Amino acid sequence: MLEENPYFKITSKDVIFKNPKGFPKPIYDLTKNKPSVEGFTLGRKLFYDPILSVDYFTSCATCHQQFAAFAHIDHPLSHGIGGKIGIRNVPALQNLIWKDAFMVDGGINHLDLQPISPITSPTEMGENLPNVLKKLQADSTYRLMFYKAFKDSIITTEMLMKSLSQFLSLMISSNSRYDKFIAGADTLSIIEQKGLNLFASNCASCHTPPLFTDNQYHNIGLKPDSNLNDKGRMAITSFKEDYFKFKTPSLRNVEMTYPYMHDGRYRNLKEVMNHYAASQSCTKMKFDEFEKVELIAFLKTLTDMEYLHDRRFADPNTY
Numbered sequence: 001m002l003e004e005n006p007y008f009k010i011t012s013k014d015v016i017f018k019n020p021k022g023f024p025k026p027i028y029d030l031t032k033n034k035p036s037v038e039g040f041t042l043g044r045k046l047f048y049d050p051i052l053s054v055d056y057f058t059s060c061a062t063c064h065q066q067f068a069a070f071a072h073i074d075h076p077l078s079h080g081i082g083g084k085i086g087i088r089n090v091p092a093l094q095n096l097i098w099k100d101a102f103m104v105d106g107g108i109n110h111l112d113l114q115p116i117s118p119i120t121s122p123t124e125m126g127e128n129l130p131n132v133l134k135k136l137q138a139d140s141t142y143r144l145m146f147y148k149a150f151k152d153s154i155i156t157t158e159m160l161m162k163s164l165s166q167f168l169s170l171m172i173s174s175n176s177r178y179d180k181f182i183a184g185a186d187t188l189s190i191i192e193q194k195g196l197n198l199f200a201s202n203c204a205s206c207h208t209p210p211l212f213t214d215n216q217y218h219n220i221g222l223k224p225d226s227n228l229n230d231k232g233r234m235a236i237t238s239f240k241e242d243y244f245k246f247k248t249p250s251l252r253n254v255e256m257t258y259p260y261m262h263d264g265r266y267r268n269l270k271e272v273m274n275h276y277a278a279s280q281s282c283t284k285m286k287f288d289e290f291e292k293v294e295l296i297a298f299l300k301t302l303t304d305m306e307y308l309h310d311r312r313f314a315d316p317n318t319y
């Protein structure tokens, strides 16, 4: 079995949770679903397995790719079963246990419920839960893995969700050059420091370190796309004032997660900076060309190579 490749073997050291220095206490209660070697290994197998989709073709990892911090880089809107196109860009997956709500409109409020949405969405994996459980139950490898993780041979939705959460909860990015700079273990160039200063006075109120999000919803002055007709946060709250507000995304690994915004409308960071420099944006300062370069240089210090290459999150079916 490929999983016996020692490179991919998960050991007890791999599943220890350590709160990164300077990070707040997680919102997800890890004591209720503590990652174990067996549970994490199972969650990883499921994340990379198209068995969760109706056509055995689409896995979580089809849309969430590690080299892109688990976003998807070659098209603006997500592609699911049979090439069906969703209405939103695929976000990065990282530091999920510090989120109070998921999706760009905050429509899901618990990590253990999140995977139900892609599994059952007609434009994502197109399945239903009873059928997924049936497929897993019929597979002797899964029966054994679920038994080892949960000491139960009848696979339930709760076991499925908890194993995925054990995998997702340890997806922590906290080792970028910026983090090393804050810890006094690395330096930033003059340009990066100028970018950091611009960021602190113009961006950090929403993209608040260390998570680079305030966990709130804002309308940043983008023009709504009438074809998509996305109402943003208003779709969840029905409040008019929430129209076209979106949850502030973290900017960790932002260099790797293009295209940008809820609908992937901007192909690169230069286009994003042009938006923030324009008069209709939510920022008061109108950046000149040098300042845009400085801001981008700073944003690239948030790239966490250790996370992007962490073997624990890599596809265990490859060499």
Ligand code: HEC
Residues within 6 Å of the ligand: 047, 052, 058, 059, 060, 061, 062, 063, 064, 078, 079, 080, 081, 086, 088, 089, 090, 091, 092, 093, 096, 099, 101, 102, 103, 104, 105, 114, 115, 118, 119, 123, 124, 125, 164, 168
């Ligand atoms: C067809 C592509 C696709 C597939 C397959 C897919 N996702 Fe996603 N995922 C998305 C998109 C698009 C969003 C954002 C949707 C939104 O905000 O409305 C998302 C959002 C998420 C989020 C919330 C992130 C956040 O910060 O709010 C998590 C967690 C997640 N997906 C996990 C999974 C898991 C686990 C699976 C497999 C069971 C999976 N996804 C399968 C496209 C996909």
Ligand code: HEC
Residues within 6 Å of the ligand: 104, 199, 202, 203, 204, 205, 206, 207, 217, 218, 219, 220, 222, 246, 247, 248, 249, 250, 251, 254, 257, 259, 260, 261, 262, 263, 269, 272, 276, 282, 283, 295
């Ligand atoms: C008022 C709050 C607010 C301020 C101020 C703000 N942002 Fe944002 N930012 C957001 C929200 C909300 C989004 C998501 C919008 C969407 O998805 O349509 C976003 C998206 C982004 C994205 C795209 C991320 C992605 O993964 O798609 C980047 C990059 C970004 N902001 C950088 C900055 C920079 C740099 C500044 C300062 C010049 C800044 N932001 C100021 C709230 C803010």
